[in-house]
Amino acid sequence: MASMTTTTPMTAGAAPPGTGQAPANPVLADLVVDWFGAHARDLPWRHPEAGPWGVLVSEIMLQQTPVHRVLPVWETWLRRWPTPAGLAAEPSGEAVREWGRLGYPRRALRLHQAAGAIVERHGGAVPDQLDDLLALPGVGTYTARAVAAFAFRQRHAVIDVNVRRFVARAVEGTAAGPTAVSRRDLELVADLLPADPETAARASAAFMELGALVCVARAPRCPACPVQEHCGWLAAGSPPSDAPARRPQGYAGTDRQVRGRLLAVLRDATGPVEQELLDQVWDEPVQRGRALAGLLADGLVVRCAPGVYALPT
DNA sequence: TATCCGTGGTA
DNA sequence: TTACCAAGGAT
Numbered sequence: 480m481a482s483m484t485t486t487t488p489m490t491a492g493a494a495p496p497g498t499g500q501a502p503a504n505p506v507l508a509d510l511v512v513d514w515f516g517a518h519a520r521d522l523p524w525r526h527p528e529a530g531p532w533g534v535l536v537s538e539i540m541l542q543q544t545p546v547h548r549v550l551p552v553w554e555t556w557l558r559r560w561p562t563p564a565g566l567a568a569e570p571s572g573e574a575v576r577e578w579g580r581l582g583y584p585r586r587a588l589r590l591h592q593a594a595g596a597i598v599e600r601h602g603g604a605v606p607d608q609l610d611d612l613l614a615l616p617g618v619g620t621y622t623a624r625a626v627a628a629f630a631f632r633q634r635h636a637v638i639d640v641n642v643r644r645f646v647a648r649a650v651e652g653t654a655a656g657p658t659a660v661s662r663r664d665l666e667l668v669a670d671l672l673p674a675d676p677e678t679a680a681r682a683s684a685a686f687m688e689l690g691a692l693v694c695v696a697r698a699p700r701c702p703a704c705p706v707q708e709h710c711g712w713l714a715a716g717s718p719p720s721d722a723p724a725r726r727p728q729g730y731a732g733t734d735r736q737v738r739g740r741l742l743a744v745l746r747d748a749t750g751p752v753e754q755e756l757l758d759q760v761w762d763e764p765v766q767r768g769r770a771l772a773g774l775l776a777d778g779l780v781v782r783c784a785p786g787v788y789a790l791p792t
Numbered sequence: 793t794a795t796c797c798g799t800g801g802t803a
Numbered sequence: 804t805t806a807c808c809a810a811g812g813a814t
Binding site for chain 2: 543547548582584730738777
């Protein structure tokens, strides 16, 4: 909703009457931004030269994927396709191949589709409006806001798992559960953002970085946290989450594992592959067939001829 | 809203 | 070793 992106900046640290919460402390952002200045990682997509396209590519790649695995793929990707038009001009299968083992390869397909949409609808330039970004394939609430903030230096609440955890702890004094980002989360974070857009964009990056490096999920490094004296969760004795744990993810033996193996064969092949070769990656024929059918349905694989498969060309 | 969608690092 | 975790999105 556009209205929350323009939420008026902080009313000077006054607690909402009667809520019993800690005041939305405007000092919080300052502290975290200062910390960011001293401890931020030097990531290539944070350099101005990366441009909006570099930022968009990084955000898609970073979805559910650690930074250290994204770095090399991002470098080669941007070298090969420095513009959306370059990517859009190639077959989607090339995007899937270059994606390598980043995981969730449908992201590669959607990034390829997004590049096409950027060329068609925006003259080849990554759009700077939230609604236009959101309309791109593979771009959801988080990614649209991240690109608008980090590439175009706009003031938006950018909430990923790191920010959610940080705000739950520091502001709400609780452990974040596994639930989706809520309207309340958006309001809480919007209230933390400084009024100046550039500073707000920097604060958004800073919150994420703090969550990624200090306010981490398993063993937070509170002694190293710039906000420790203002943290409701620490003050409350670091209580565990009262929310039910999410169902274990599981991987071994799932369709996802089979899909991954099938796609790996096709990615590593230079051309079309015989069914026989694919059959070797998994013994159980029913699950194998289901996995292949899923890849075909998703457009990650095409059938060139009976019993012959390849990445889309 | 719950489930599906990869892969690899870490404790 | 198992289980958790990682800059989410689509359906």
